[in-house]
Amino acid sequence: MTEALRGYSPAEVEKITREWVETMVVGLNLCPFAAPVVRDNTLRYAVTTAQEGESLVAAFLAEIELLLAADEKTVSTTLFIVPDGLQDFYDYLDHLRLFEELLEQAGLEGVLxxxxxxxxxxxxxVPEDDLSHWSNRSPWPAFHIIREAEMGRALTHYANPEQIPERNIKLLRELGREGLIRRFPPFADYC
Incomplete structure (x- = not known):
């Protein structure tokens, strides 16, 4: 991540992340299941000030508790955003594995x-410059916490979900780097 995306307030991080979700994820239909939760305003944007270690784990676990305690019609899913930590992609992947292990240890595998x-x-x-990576590129490190039951229900109404990644890669390559940056200008700061 470049310095251009550092130093934003939590409110600014949430605003830019919302723009990314609405413009890229929903706007390009990269995730066909995102539009209803965005439209219904049930996607929670949780911006943490924690950067690493125990404080980040505690913040993640607090979000899990909040999501599980919430009615699905109020908080369907959570985007847990870490704007000041995990800039190194491999550190991020280590935390992804840790968070998945924590879900498993808590008996939440199959739930979240x-x-x-x-x-x-x-x-x-995949080559470093391949545009397929942009399907998972966001302004800041983020973990999308998804209720599996809700995803299961959504999948019953979508034919051939296994074709989504292939369709996304084709679309991203057709748009090209400059087209993606025109669509969401902050990409220029970190991609």
């Missing part, structure tokens, strides 16, 4: 799942 987003996201074995 995580989707991962990072400014430097890279799929293993």
């Amino acid at each position: 799942q995580l989707a991962s987003f990072h400014p430097a996201y890279r799929f293993e074995g």
